[in-house]
Amino acid sequence: MKLTSEELLEIVVKAADDKLAQDILALDVHGLTSLADYFVVMNGRNEKQVAAIVESIVQNVAKNQGDVKNVEGKDSGRWTLIDLNDIIVHVFNYEERGYYNIEKLWSDAPLVDISGMVKEQ
Incomplete structure (x- = not known):
């Protein structure tokens, strides 16, 4: 059975949160682009943490029979950048995230409430 975009989104957010990804945002881009249903943006504190976050997302998606198209x-x-077909995940180092400011580029996209998917900080 193919995962829905929403199920895949929850897997991505939980996997990133488990590796302490910072400032996880999910943008609903359904009506704005045909590239994906959601963009997920987050950052790690350093290169090792970015790698750990990426690995966690890829492993958890594969474990749940999701399709990792490209990394x-x-x-x-x-x-x-992790391409999961319906979801594009951007995992940044802190400085790079501020420089590229993906959230501003897609400011027309509504934020998705992911509060139920992450542990309370």
Whole structure:
């Protein structure tokens, strides 16, 4: 059975949260682009944490029979893009996230309430 976009979103957010990803945002881009249903943006504190977050997301998606289409930038540790077909995940190093400011580029996209998917801080 294929995962819905919403199920996949929850897997991504929980996997990132388990590795202490910071400032996780999910943007609903259904009506704005045909690229994906959601963009998920987050950052790690350093290159090692970015790598751990990416690995956690990829492993958890695969474990739940999700399709990891492509992973780009994994070796740099600065900005990794994970293409999950219905969801595009951007995992940034803190400084890179501020520089590229993906959230501002997609400011027309409504934020998705992910509070029920993350542990209370």
